[in-house]
Amino acid sequence: MKMILEDLYSSKDFKQIGHELIDLFADHIQNTTLGTNPKTIRWNEPDKELSFWEDYLENEKEQDFFEEILNRTTHIHHPKYMGHQVAPTLPITALTAMVSSLLNNGMAVYEMGMSSNAIERIVTEKLCEKIGYGQQSSGFLTSGGTLANLTALLSARKAKVAHDVWNNGHTEPLGIMVCEEAHYCVDRAAKIMGLGEKGIIKVPADENFAMDTNKMEICYQKAKSEGINIFAIVGSAPSTATGAHDNLEKIQEFAQKNNLWFHVDGAHGGAAVFSKKYKGLLKGIEQADSVVIDGHKMLLMPAITTALLFKENSHARHTFSLKADYLMDAPEEDEWFNSGKRTFECTKNMMAMHWYIILKLYGEKVFDEFITRQYDLAKDFATIISNEPYFELATPPMSNILCFRYIGTHLSSNELNILNQAIRRELLEDGEFYLVQTKLNGKHYLRTTLMNPFTSMEHLNLLLEKIKNKAEKLLVKKTN
Template sequence: MNDELFKKIYSPEEFEKNSLILLKQIKAHIQNTTSGKALKTLHWNEPEKELDFWKSFLENGENEDFFPEVIKRTTHTHHPKYVGHQVSAPAPITLLTAFASALLNNGMAVYEMGMAPSAIEKVVTDEICKKIGYESGFGGLLTSGGTLANLTALLSARKAKISNDIWNEGYSDPLGVMVCEQAHYCIDRAAKIMGLGEKGIIKVPAQDNFSMDTSVLEESYQNAITAGIKIFAIVGSAPSTATGAYDDLMTISKFAKEKGLWFHVDGAHGGAAIYSNKYEHLLNGISTSDSVVIDGHKMMLMPTITTALLFKNKIHAELTFSQRADYLLNDIEEDDWINSGKKTFECTKTMMCMHWYILFKLYGQEVFNQFVTRQYDLAKDFEKYLTENANFEMATSPMSNIVCFRFKEENYSNNQLNQINKNIRQELLEEGEFYLVQTKLNEKIFLRTSLMNPFTTSEHLNLLIAKIKKKGLEQLEFIKH
């Protein structure tokens, strides 16, 4: 057998040469995006054309052009005019933790396949539990995203609150989860994966600001009981994804305690506000929850994908899954933090804990206080600029860094305004200077911005307002003629 190919693949010299080239390209990318020198946040291409490009590149592209083309043809989250989806502009140091994790490749299912990351993960999750306000006996884990973390939390809730052995015997009675109608779709998805069905998702109506209307909790609960559904958990959104509205966690907590329900907080996006001296009040009541989800890749400056799932009582993390793989997992007397494969869907996962740890170590928790506070303050400034202009309508006053608004003009129907705002968004997408998304609330199409970038300023947002207004007025002229 000829080993020359493998010697080339694993050559330290080859690796050093390629990595130095890429690091220069990444350095230039960071400089050009964070400074705003790059003219666009994305270079829009039609899906089929993009697919054709990469099919052709596999056969005909130059090897050295691969990374430059990837950088050019992706959305630049580090650009201050990126105000789109809820993903962070990662702190550059986390490129290095991702780099080390990919090379070392410790899967972490059992301790000996991840000694350092297993210990680091416990340090990280314990620190977050303390910040939430859990007092003792807490524990947590890191997993691959908020959807998986919320599903895991609801499985823990079912295990804790339902006496029969559903894992092995299946359902004997219909079960349900209470959640606001404006909650992230992953709660619906989790409930359906668990076999609860549509009837097992008890949707609590939202208030005008799109947070849960806690005044109808009792009514929603009693309606479910009358329908023969046993409620075992209630979920508070912190905040909802579409509008960034925080549910009243304190009231939900009191209701959960009264009814003997598991209280879970989906803080995937805004749970990081526990670090903000100014905005931590939005999470009043979180310390009484049974479980909390917080994404590192949203408001904590980390790359996708890493999520913390925290438990008031760590035993729930350790008992959620009863499946055994005897060649991997053994009954031991030590605290089971050392075998993460028992607590997550993943048997193998990345060493994602390093992103959290390095930010804690290098910059301290103050970085999250400053970042969350800055972005939430910026949303309030953006609201002020929008409300000063008669051509804009707010969906609701922002509670976080998510702002939903739309171009409007009197004497035009909702359908016409919906189409105008869709057209504005598409034009902005194709131009590529700004990147934002849209959402539908109460049959109205709104432009939706998530202010995720620490370099976005009021100047950028005022420029965006001006561009949207100009495009909206052009759309009106087109309709008139």
């Protein structure tokens, strides 16, 4: 009797389903990029969505699974998508993702990841070169900015703390410095490392929501007086909420003066090293001890792939000292081809292919064009908002992230907060546009991240008109 597994591995069935799926995705790309789909998101309450999928699993509905997924997910490729920092992936990278999923070659050891380990080295060397690092630099890819930032701070601790915390633990209070507007993953990393709340030295932000570098010394001396051994300082490029870039040059000078590890969280904006126009925002990054850059944000790749790059190759190699003899029996040297020695991950997908295929087929110019276009678009959008009497900018944009709010007339601060929250909820339920929100200095703002290369000023003007209409109806409803 024929076993069911033989049917499941049928190349004929796979070919048929695969062709149908590619056709479905091709139509999806066309309909979303052209904006012919009326909605960016078809919002559903969490409990209702859960109920749908519970029913779908148990009953014999004929709906196609892949079509249902498309109907019930956010359309990142739609020009009216301007929400989270997620890339509208280049279609070619859907194919490299499929290759990785099918071949399933982990990269921890060279024998299971020959091509992908070699490709990863080429990609990371290219990134080190773009940052401005010398030949002694190195790096690797890992699964996301959170994991990359944690790994970088572990490297910092190993390099700057005198005793071996990794193997022996510690009783001495340790700490890192970071702007209060930095991404929450830095806080998480510090707490995972056992630094605690006191070990996260928050430097206040300035009026533009970047680190106030004039306050670094005060914060440092206060922490030292409390017995905290600070070993690292993190610069944001940029912060997540507003897209504000910290002054990396001043942070580097401070780090050098105090013998601190200088790390740059460039998960979002580090990609600007590819932009001829905007790479100046990252001045000083070439002096960082470590840098994080996400491929799935501003480099048009699928989640989740992040580069962690080190100015000194030795720091990329020596973070983790554990050894699994049955996996790796080569001498303790630069085994770049065994990536499991340098990352948290033992099993890692073949993510290097996304970076490599884009560079191979399109070259660096695609990154330059995309990043420059999106940053320019944010500046143009800011100009329009500044000229609108019923809107207010949080701060001029430094990247493609822009925060603004509807201010109306004769409304208190609390009323404005409630109104802008309600506007955002109305937009979510309407589904034509997708944007998010944030809170800055007690004020609620609408937040756009202009991630889509098909978003135009026409779309952004339509968004402002829609917000005005929503606001007017909400205000009328309130007075009635």
